[in-house]
Amino acid sequence: MKKWxxxxxxxxxxxxxxxxxxxxxxxxxxxxxxxTDRNVxxxxxxxxxxxxxxxxRLPVLAKANIIEAGGKVxxxxxxxxxxxxxxxxxxxxxxxxxxxxxxHNGQIRLEKYGLDFDGNGKWTSFxxxxxxxxxxxxxxxxxxxxxSLDDKVTQYIPEMKGSAYDDVTIAQLxxxxxxxxxxxxxxxxxxxxxxxxxxxxxxGIDVTVSYMRKLPREAPAGTKWVYKTGETNLIGVLVSKATxxxxxxxxxxxxxxxxxxEQDGSWLLGSTGHEISGCCIQASTRDYARFGMFILGGGMVxxxxxxxxxWIASATTKQADIGVPGRGYGFQWWTYDDGSYAAQGIFGxxxxxxxxxxxxxxxxxxxxxxxxxxxxxxxxAFYKAVQKALDDELASFPEDVK
Numbered sequence: 001m002k003k004w005x006x007x008x009x010x011x012x013x014x015x016x017x018x019x020x021x022x023x024x025x026x027x028x029x030x031x032x033x034x035x036t037d038r039n040v041x042x043x044x045x046x047x048x049x050x051x052x053x054x055x056x057r058l059p060v061l062a063k064a065n066i067i068e069a070g071g072k073v074x075x076x077x078x079x080x081x082x083x084x085x086x087x088x089x090x091x092x093x094x095x096x097x098x099x100x101x102x103x104h105n106g107q108i109r110l111e112k113y114g115l116d117f118d119g120n121g122k123w124t125s126f127x128x129x130x131x132x133x134x135x136x137x138x139x140x141x142x143x144x145x146x147x148s149l150d151d152k153v154t155q156y157i158p159e160m161k162g163s164a165y166d167d168v169t170i171a172q173l174x175x176x177x178x179x180x181x182x183x184x185x186x187x188x189x190x191x192x193x194x195x196x197x198x199x200x201x202x203x204g205i206d207v208t209v210s211y212m213r214k215l216p217r218e219a220p221a222g223t224k225w226v227y228k229t230g231e232t233n234l235i236g237v238l239v240s241k242a243t244x245x246x247x248x249x250x251x252x253x254x255x256x257x258x259x260x261x262e263q264d265g266s267w268l269l270g271s272t273g274h275e276i277s278g279c280c281i282q283a284s285t286r287d288y289a290r291f292g293m294f295i296l297g298g299g300m301v302x303x304x305x306x307x308x309x310x311w312i313a314s315a316t317t318k319q320a321d322i323g324v325p326g327r328g329y330g331f332q333w334w335t336y337d338d339g340s341y342a343a344q345g346i347f348g349x350x351x352x353x354x355x356x357x358x359x360x361x362x363x364x365x366x367x368x369x370x371x372x373x374x375x376x377x378x379x380x381a382f383y384k385a386v387q388k389a390l391d392d393e394l395a396s397f398p399e400d401v402k
Contacts, residue, residue, distance in 0.1 A: 079107030126345030236277020
């Protein structure tokens with residue numbers, strides 16, 4: 001806490017001095033709305049508005065690794081503007097949307113911004129990063145770094161031996177069916193998700209490993225689904241140990257640079273220097289849409305498969321029952337029984353992919369609450385409205401054009 005307060009004072013001093021004159025508008029807004037708590041879950045709405053676009057530029061909060069882009073950018077040409085049949089501006093205002101990009105048949109059919117954000121800015125991913133992390137497991141299998149999803153977690157993270165994770169497989173981590181007890185209540189300051197990133201690790205031990213290896217078991221492995229951000233962080237550690245590479249570098253090598261992201265991304269780091277794998281990538285809304293296009297296109301880069309045969313089908317199909325009709329959980333992807341699937345993050349982040357309609361919807365925002373019920377319902381209704389608009393559009397075409 002002392003370090004945090006000192007850091008805030010340093011930023012404040014810069015604001016009062018010549019630093020204010022050289023700051024861009026985002027940093028000035030951040031300086032005027034500095035978070036007073038290290039834990040993002042308990043920031044005010046104005047603090048989140050300011051910080052979600054600048055989290056990688058506030059080193060007192062967390063350091064970050066760069067996810068390097070390449071030279072050639074994957075094109076997203078403008079298409080005819082889509083009319084979803086609802087008031088998009090009103091929807092975005094209700095959702096507190098910062099960025100919305102709809103790509104259909106490889107063309108941007110709708111792109112809008114709010115909260116004084118724009119297409120050149122970068123917004124935090126929150127748990128959308130989980131789907132990117134799980135994709136790196138597939139890449140590591142394709143590259144031969146990981147032998148099988150049936151391998152035990154302890155085979156790659158030996159520091160977990162002797163814990164409740166002894167019998168847990170990589171597949172069970174990916175589907176969040178480890179059976180380990182965990183509390184993901186974002187509004188409870190005593191929950192695991194609120195406390196684990198602030199945990200003080202033993203010397204030489206990754207902070208995620210240190211926290212997770214102390215957790216008790218509540219069900220046999222493979223029998224119970226419980227959403228656990230800590231386990232995605234553990235997946236990231238596993239991939240780094242298996243590949244011998246920083247997770248951010250591996251993502252850049254396999255996808256970010258060769259596929260053609262427009263901007264460098266960044267990935268916030270935990271206290272012991274590893275990427276916070278279940279969270280906290282900073283990227284543009286268009287580049288989140290491009291990641292959706294990478295997955296929609298079968299995980300191909302320049303005609304070469306980055307992922308094992310059948311990976312995307314398995315990853316985006318229900319592997320675990322979450323107790324919601326028509327929904328499920330795959331390899332860190334939320335699934336729908338109609339074949340669509342999504343990466344989702346708290347406060348309104350998302351990448352929705354509908355293969356049947358060749359549709360990707362990327363969105364960033366700042367809901368009033370982390371898992372705001374009105375925000376969730378509104379977003380689902382918007383997805384359905386877009387799907388209906390595309391179906392109606394197709395139905396209006398002559399048969400020889402369909």
